[in-house]
Amino acid sequence: MPPYDFCLTAAAAVNFRVQHGTNFFDGTYFKKLLNLDNQTYFTRVHSIGTIDHPQLQIEITGNTINDQSTGAVTERLSWILDTTTDLSPFYQAVAQSPTLVPLVNNLKGLHITHTNSVFEGLILAILGQQINSKMAHTFSYHLIETYGQIFKMGGDVYYSFPKATTLADAGINGLKAIKLNRQKADYIASIACAVALNQLDLESLHNKSDEKLVISLLNIRGVGLWTAQWLLIKSFGRNDGFPHNDLALIRALTTLLKEKDLLKPEQVLKHSQRWIPFRSYVTTYIFAAIRSGCLN
DNA sequence: GGCCAGGTTCGCT
DNA sequence: AGCGAACATGGC
Numbered sequence: 172m173p174p175y176d177f178c179l180t181a182a183a184a185v186n187f188r189v190q191h192g193t194n195f196f197d198g199t200y201f202k203k204l205l206n207l208d209n210q211t212y213f214t215r216v217h218s219i220g221t222i223d224h225p226q227l228q229i230e231i232t233g234n235t236i237n238d239q240s241t242g243a244v245t246e247r248l249s250w251i252l253d254t255t256t257d258l259s260p261f262y263q264a265v266a267q268s269p270t271l272v273p274l275v276n277n278l279k280g281l282h283i284t285h286t287n288s289v290f291e292g293l294i295l296a297i298l299g300q301q302i303n304s305k306m307a308h309t310f311s312y313h314l315i316e317t318y319g320q321i322f323k324m325g326g327d328v329y330y331s332f333p334k335a336t337t338l339a340d341a342g343i344n345g346l347k348a349i350k351l352n353r354q355k356a357d358y359i360a361s362i363a364c365a366v367a368l369n370q371l372d373l374e375s376l377h378n379k380s381d382e383k384l385v386i387s388l389l390n391i392r393g394v395g396l397w398t399a400q401w402l403l404i405k406s407f408g409r410n411d412g413f414p415h416n417d418l419a420l421i422r423a424l425t426t427l428l429k430e431k432d433l434l435k436p437e438q439v440l441k442h443s444q445r446w447i448p449f450r451s452y453v454t455t456y457i458f459a460a461i462r463s464g465c466l467n
Numbered sequence: 468g469g470c471c472a473g474g475t476t477c478g479c480t
Numbered sequence: 481a482g483c484g485a486a487c488a489t490g491g492c
Contacts, residue, residue: 301472302471302474303471307472358475392476393475398475419472
C-alpha cells in the first residue's frame with residue numbers, strides 16, 4: 172500500500188543497524204529466519220518497485236515448500252513488514268501538528284514493522300528495559316546466538332528467535348550466562364516457562380480490545396506500562412500505543428517542543444492526546460528519527 | 468573511573 | 481498511594 176519506502180521500513184526493522192533480533196537488512200535484502208507452524212524458513216525480501224508503486228519480491232527456502240506454506244510465509248512477511256496499511260489517515264491527522272510535520276515529511280513511506288510473534292516482541296522488550304539501546308542490541312544478539320536455531324547460507328550464519336521451550340530449559344542460570352541481571356533472567360525464564368507449559372497463550376491476546384489487552388499484559392510479571400504500550404505497537408499492530416514514560420521519547424519531545432526542562436511523563440501523555448488515535452505512528456516516527464540521527 | 472541508560476518490582480513510610 | 485532502592489553491564 173503506497174507510499175511504502177522499503178529501504179526505510181526495513182532499516183527501521185533492524186533499528187538502522189544490519190541486524191536486530193532475527194531481522195537482517197543490508198541495504199538491499201531484508202532477510203529473516205522465520206519460525207512458522209513449527210517449521211523454519213529462510214526468507215529474503217527485496218524491492219522491485221518504487222515508493223509510490225511498491226512491489227516486493229520474496230524468496231523462501233525451507234524443507235516444506237508448497238502452495239500452502241508459501242502463502243502462510245508470505246502473509247507473515249506482510250505482517251512483519253506491514254505492507255497493507257494505508258498511512259494517509261495518519262498523514263492527514265499529523266498535518267495539523269507543526270511539531271511533527273518536518274519529521275514525518277522526512278520519513279515518508281515508513282511503515283511500522285511488527286515482530287514475528289508476541290513472544291519474540293515480549294522477550295526483546297524486556298531485554299530493552301531500562302538499559303540503553305546499544306546494550307539491548309548486544310543482549311538480543313547474545314540471546315539469539317546462544318539459544319536460537321542456526322541456519323547457514325552462502326557463508327553467512329542466521330539465527331531464528333529462540334523457542335519458549337529452549338529458554339525455559341535454559342532457566343535463570345542459562346540466561347544469567349549471557350550477562351542478563353537476575354531480574355531480567357527471572358522475568359524471561361518465568362514467561363518462557365509459562366508459555367512452554369501452555370499456561371500463557373500470548374497469541375490469543377490478539378482478540379482483545381486495546382484496554383483489555385493492556386490489563387492482561389500488565390498481569391505478566393516483568394511487564395509494566397512501557398512494555399505493554401510497546402507491545403501494542405510492535406506485536407499487536409494497534410494504532411494508538413504510546414509509552415509515555417519512555418526516556419528517549421520524553422527527551423525527543425522535549426527537544427521537539429523546544430522545552431528547556433525535561434518534560435515529565437504526565438506532560439508528555441497530556442500533550443499526546445492530540446495525536447489520538449495515531450500515537451503508534453507518532454512513537455515510531457520519533458524513534459526512527461532518533462535512530463537515523465535526525466534528532467538528539 | 469564514575470555516571471547513566473528506550474523500566475519493573477518490592478519494601479518501606 | 482507514593483517514593484526510593486536494587487538490579488548489573490557496557491559505553492561514553
